[in-house]
Amino acid sequence: MNKKMVAVLVSAMMTMGLLTGCKSSDSQSGDAEYTIGISQFAEHGSLDNCREGFIEGLKEEGIEEGENLKIEYKNAAADQGTAKQISDTFVSDKVDLICGIATPSAQAAFNSAMNSDIPVIYTAVTDPAEAKLVDDEGNPVGEITGTSDELPIKEQLEMIREILPDAKKVGILYTTSEANSVSALSTYKKLAGDYDLEIVEKGVTQTADISLAAEELLGEVDCLTNLTDNTVVNSLATILDKANAQKIPVFGSEIEQVKLGCLAAEGLDYIKLGKQTGKMAAQVLKGEKKASEIKYETISEPGLYVNTKAAENLGITIDESLVSQAVESFDEISAS
């Protein structure tokens, strides 16, 4: 009998919580001039940088958190259903704009906001066309636009050619279930021939497979290059360990990876990308342009990042002229 009471009480409390929950946030959103809901798909360094940059970008345009902006930040912990619930909550709270970080969150936000007039700004969506967020001509499919973190693959291949003039085979480790990786890989394969390089791919399905796959791949290639594959990037330390043991250079895809010990990257700075996104959001919030009138953007200019310490370890000399071109050059390897 007692236990039943507890059960009923628990469920009653939960339901009450739910009801009062909606109320309190409704009243709060009235205070600031703008309310933005940020829905981030997962806890991840690059995505966090995107968010940071986004807020900074808004600030540069005069929309500052705590001043005239209220931010509601929710993380879906990599669950698609939760992502939808988050954006539904934002829609019912009537936020002024939803920012979706990473593809599933962007898609969920678009889906939730479809029948409202709330604009959606996304970032870290590698292929907006594949994700059906733009039509075949590259125009937004609704009140939604943002930035893509498409990799500057051409520049990356050019850089590999320059640093390793004798390299023939480039290995790529990727997760078969990450749509972004699959599409980046096919671009790599398409372009590699132009630089007289051959791509050797190795797909994994989970973190547990990485050690073995990396070991196998390292036996066949002259260097590795990374995508923005979540599973692989999370295990970067393992991969670098194995590669260093065999003196095989690993190229990164963004600044954080170079800090961790990748030789070099012609890559993205997610903070920059976020900033760019924030400025787009500001335009929409201020009513200068509608989201549907803005085409999605990619990072204007990829930056070169090199790690001279990694080069030294590998016994590779990077041409001085190249180092001087780098946006940033690191002379130490930071622990992850």
Added chain:
Amino acid sequence: MNLIVTTVEQGLIYGILALGVYITYKILDFPDLTVDGSFPLGAAVTAALIVRGVNPYLTLLISFGAGVLAGVCTGLIHVKCKVRDLLSGIIMMTALWTINLRIAGTANVPIFGEESIFDNDNMNGIFHGTLASYKVCVIVLVIAVIAKIVLDLYLKTKSGFLLRAVGDNEHLVTSLAKDQGNIKILGLAIANGLVALAGCIFCQEQRVFEISSGTGAIVIGLASVIIGTSLFKGLTFMKATTAVLIGAIIYKACVAAALKFFEPQDMKLITAVLFLVILIVGMERKKKVKGNA
């Protein structure tokens, strides 16, 4: 208000999944992990079909059929190859991961702008103006209630009786000159059919197929079943299937509440604690007839 509608929507979709889990967990006493694979299976089949312009209502049936197949496979592995129940489910779940990826083509298939069971001329004609925001909720409710009623009716047929008997007392089924293995396969088939049906609806509501959507589906299903059956144990007039549907809505409400008040990364822990509390409070372990003759 909107939030409550969304919660009910999501709850009912997972409620259909929970009906499937109810069959395996409560009736068959079979911890079936296939669910983590058959839920996205329904979604993958749906996305693949809708992209090719198949009638969205037809996808409900085809997804159900795909789920039935998955369930039959788990059953065959368990019954014919004599693999333990938990492992059979794990094997099938693992296999389905690849199968789902093959069916869908890629890990993420958006179906924005395509016709769906929610978005077509008929439904948009019926639900317009203020009704529009209840559209999804009403459609899901109708499907969930139909699924529930059909399941209730089935459990009262001769075949349904046998299904209930096999989870209760395998010996009796054998005594009745029936192969208990076949009955288990039948139960797993129906259960996974329902799970895939839920996946189909989920995919159309989310307007996207995502390979990871099945992760943790079994936990949601189990939680819903346990919450529902424990909370409404005393109410004899309420059918277990109804309790399960309500259980799923309560679970989703808890998730929504947790999203409001806690950090999202704490969600899984909160789920686990909630799960444990309900289990202890409910403390109704299945009294199964065991032992040899």
Added chain:
Amino acid sequence: MLELRGITKYYNPGTVNEMCLFQDFNLTVRKGEFVSVVGSNGSGKTSMLNILCGSIPVDSGRILMDGEDITRMKEYMRNRRIGRVYQNTALGTCPSMTILENMSLADNKGKFYGLGRGIHKGRKEHYRELLRQLNLGLEDKMDVKVGTLSGGQRQAIALLMSTMTPIDFLILDEHTAALDPKTAEIIMELTDRIVKEKRLTTIMVTHNLRYAVEYGNRMLMMHQGKCILDRAGKEKEETTVDMILNLFNEISIECGN
């Protein structure tokens, strides 16, 4: 007619725990016989029933049912013609289903379990009549879940259920052992009545020597996988509880107890 021919069965073959249960065991139960089987623990009584019903496989030998070889036949297939009641009162019924549902389920044995209604309304009065004959007051509790009933009540229902449909053989595995003396008496009388009414060929394993002597028309005593006593007809009628008890004592002395 049920026949066991040259049955050999080892438990845990090839291990240190290897144990020979039967070595060339033979038994023929003729049509219409009611055989009561006694014997000490581990003498192979229940194993013999399990072998007959197909619950455990044999190493060699043949099992014949009315001349047909059923050695390789699956347990559930054999059960088409066999009804079985276990010592464990829980094994014969479904606890989470009502009495009515249980009886309906059993009533359909041998037929197709399809999508027809599980409960045949027209048969309800028939079930009620069967229950009334038990004198346990169960006829008014048809919508009660069997799991809430006492062991004796469940066993009575199990006995009804296993003999509801036309079967030829009834296997009783210490089916009164878990019951209090009074209930055991009721169940035993009911058993006798059903066996006689339906002319079932019956094998009953029991530890109750009085039942073994009083009921049935043939009696076996088993010891270490062999029949050491087999009395039928007049010989059986003359057998007394004391004789059996003496025999038991002799065996025990032999074994060093």
